[in-house]
Amino acid sequence: MKKIKDIFDLSAKVHLKDIGFLVKTPSGKINRKISASKIFAPKDEKVLTIVNNFLKSSNKKIVDYNDALFSSGLLDSIEFFELLVTLESGGIKLNRLKTNSNIKLPIEEYDTVQKMIENMK
Numbered sequence: 001m002k003k004i005k006d007i008f009d010l011s012a013k014v015h016l017k018d019i020g021f022l023v024k025t026p027s028g029k030i031n032r033k034i035s036a037s038k039i040f041a042p043k044d045e046k047v048l049t050i051v052n053n054f055l056k057s058s059n060k061k062i063v064d065y066n067d068a069l070f071s072s073g074l075l076d077s078i079e080f081f082e083l084l085v086t087l088e089s090g091g092i093k094l095n096r097l098k099t100n101s102n103i104k105l106p107i108e109e110y111d112t113v114q115k116m117i118e119n120m121k
Contacts, residue, residue: 043092044117050090051113054083065114070107080107087116095119 023034044065051069052062060074069075075083084094084105094116096105110116 043120044113046090047087047092047117047120048113050087050092051083051116054086063113065117066112068111069113070111077107080110084110092116092120 021035023031025031048063048065055062055074058079063069063074067074069083070077070080087094094105094110109119
């Protein structure tokens with residue numbers, strides 16, 4: 001028995017998403033174009049997803065692009081650092097300020113998801 005990969009040179013990818021993620025047409029069929037664009041979302045949506053998954057795992061409210069994370073008190077400094085580590089382990093690279101031998105990440109420049117996106121490499 002031959003595998004699909006051997007015959008068509010294709011690899012299957014499985015994307016696990018939340019219930020209701022797929023967009024349907026008025027007739028009830030899955031809208032492939034819109035659903036595919038959501039699955040293969042640009043990095044800005046990936047950042048928001050990682051942030052909100054982090055917040056959910058900490059039993060915190062989810063945020064939108066312009067909601068403050070640290071200055072609002074939603075995250076303390078340790079949690080904020082853990083979020084940045086989570087982002088980087090998820091493939092998101094943030095710009096750092098290098099001064100002498102120190103690396104700095106000013107919190108005010110990363111306080112919202114939108115600011116994080118603006119400060120990505």
